[in-house]
Amino acid sequence: MPHTVVYSNQAPAPIGPYSQAIQAGATVYVSGQIALDSVTGQVVGGGDVAQETNQVMRNLQAVLQAAGLTLRDVVKCSIFVKDLGNFGLINEIYGSYFTPDYAPARETVEVSRLPKDVQVEISCVAVAG
Numbered sequence: 015m016p017h018t019v020v021y022s023n024q025a026p027a028p029i030g031p032y033s034q035a036i037q038a039g040a041t042v043y044v045s046g047q048i049a050l051d052s053v054t055g056q057v058v059g060g061g062d063v064a065q066e067t068n069q070v071m072r073n074l075q076a077v078l079q080a081a082g083l084t085l086r087d088v089v090k091c092s093i094f095v096k097d098l099g100n101f102g103l104i105n106e107i108y109g110s111y112f113t114p115d116y117a118p119a120r121e122t123v124e125v126s127r128l129p130k131d132v133q134v135e136i137s138c139v140a141v142a143g
């Protein structure tokens with residue numbers, strides 16, 4: 015196997031044919047996280063964007079931790095949202111997980127639908143060292 019599969023039992027198990035993350039050399043590619051609870055596998059938040067965004071960020075942290083990394087090591091995020099009307103709220107919560115001196119590169123796009131009909135999905139790329 016050319017690259018390393020990253021797995022955390024503190025993050026939701028994949029809900030399809032993908033890994034939580036793949037480590038390729040010093041780079042870790044974290045799959046899109048949605049607001050799934052790692053224990054129940056159920057969506058949390060009941061459609062509340064703030065709760066979903068916090069759960070997504072916690073899931074990203076858990077997967078990164080399994081690779082020995084933190085959000086500080088993230089170089090790029092991709093945010094997929096159901097409604098760009100929530101851009102401000104998502105930004106506020108997302109931004110609170112980073113320090114004022116460092117925010118990764120990013121794009122945010124509105125999409126018609128997301129897995130499990132959630133409001134937000136975020137993936138990231140992190141580099142060790």
Ligand SMILES: C=C(N)C(=O)O
Nearest residue numbers: 030032045046047129
């Ligand atoms: C939730 C996902 N990352 C997926 O279905 O690809």
